[in-house]
Structures are given as C-alpha cells and as structure tokens.
Amino acid sequence: MLAISRPRVLCVDDDEDSRVMLTTLLKLALIEATAVGTAAQALASIQTERFDLYLLDARLPDLDGFELCRRMRAFDPHTPILFFSGAAYEDDKKRGIDAGADAYVIKPDLDGLLGSITHFVSQSENATAPIVPFGRTTFSSPFTFEPAAA
Numbered sequence: 001m002l003a004i005s006r007p008r009v010l011c012v013d014d015d016e017d018s019r020v021m022l023t024t025l026l027k028l029a030l031i032e033a034t035a036v037g038t039a040a041q042a043l044a045s046i047q048t049e050r051f052d053l054y055l056l057d058a059r060l061p062d063l064d065g066f067e068l069c070r071r072m073r074a075f076d077p078h079t080p081i082l083f084f085s086g087a088a089y090e091d092d093k094k095r096g097i098d099a100g101a102d103a104y105v106i107k108p109d110l111d112g113l114l115g116s117i118t119h120f121v122s123q124s125e126n127a128t129a130p131i132v133p134f135g136r137t138t139f140s141s142p143f144t145f146e147p148a149a150a
Helices: 016-028 039-048 065-075 090-098 110-123
Strands: 008-012 032-036 053-056 081-085 103-106
Touching (some): 008 039, 016 032, 016 110, 032 039, 039 053, 039 065, 053 065, 053 110, 065 081, 065 090, 081 110, 090 103, 103 110
Parallel strands (some): 008 032, 008 053, 053 081, 081 103
C-alpha cells in the first residue's frame, strides 16, 4: 500500500490555547501540525524538520514575529510563510509582507486562514497530499443560546 504523507505546517504562537486550536483545526483538514511557543523553538524546528508552510503570530515572547519571519526566510527562501495574528493594523500587515511573508490573515478569520493554507500548500512543490476542504457546517455546536427571561 502506498503511504501518502500529509502536508506539514509549523505553527508559532505564544498562546497555548491558540496552539491547541490551530493544531486541532489543521488535523481536521488532514494537515499535520506542529506547534511551538517561541521564536527559538521555531528556528530550531526548521533546522531539523521539513515543513510545507510556516504559520506565525506577530507577537512572541522572545522575538517579534516579523524578525522571526526575516530569519526564517533567510534560512528557507521557498517555503510559504503566513501570519495569523491579532495585530490587525495595516502597518502590521505591511511589516509582515515586507519581512517576507506570503500572506497575512487577521485572527480570528479561520475561513481566510484555511483558504490561504490550502492555496499555498497546494502550490508548493514540496506538497505530497491534498488538503481536505471542509465548510462551517462541519463544526456544528450542540449548544444553543437562548436569552434569559427578564
């Protein structure tokens, strides 16, 4: 049987809840996700492992995401880099692109994030497996909101 490897994404975000959410979301799309919380961990990971895409937050505890992007781009000029950040000013987006990122998606735009990941990974010459698309209906909540009686 032929084993198909899944696309691999390195997620760099200092917030643990965001890392858990991102890895879970990507795994549902059949994307292998590795998450780290610091720039130092990210730089160590890209030197020892191969990824199809890097996903960065702009704010990290040890180095800002823009400088991390520049360093990653110097080490690896071809792998797509996406920012997924709450830093939503036009200046932040410009700084990300100027640092070498391919796209900048503002949190919490999960549709935009998955669309961008799908776009860049499917175009990557390193990608070895398709991403499974899914829509919002995949995530239906068993909980409903009903306002309390006044």
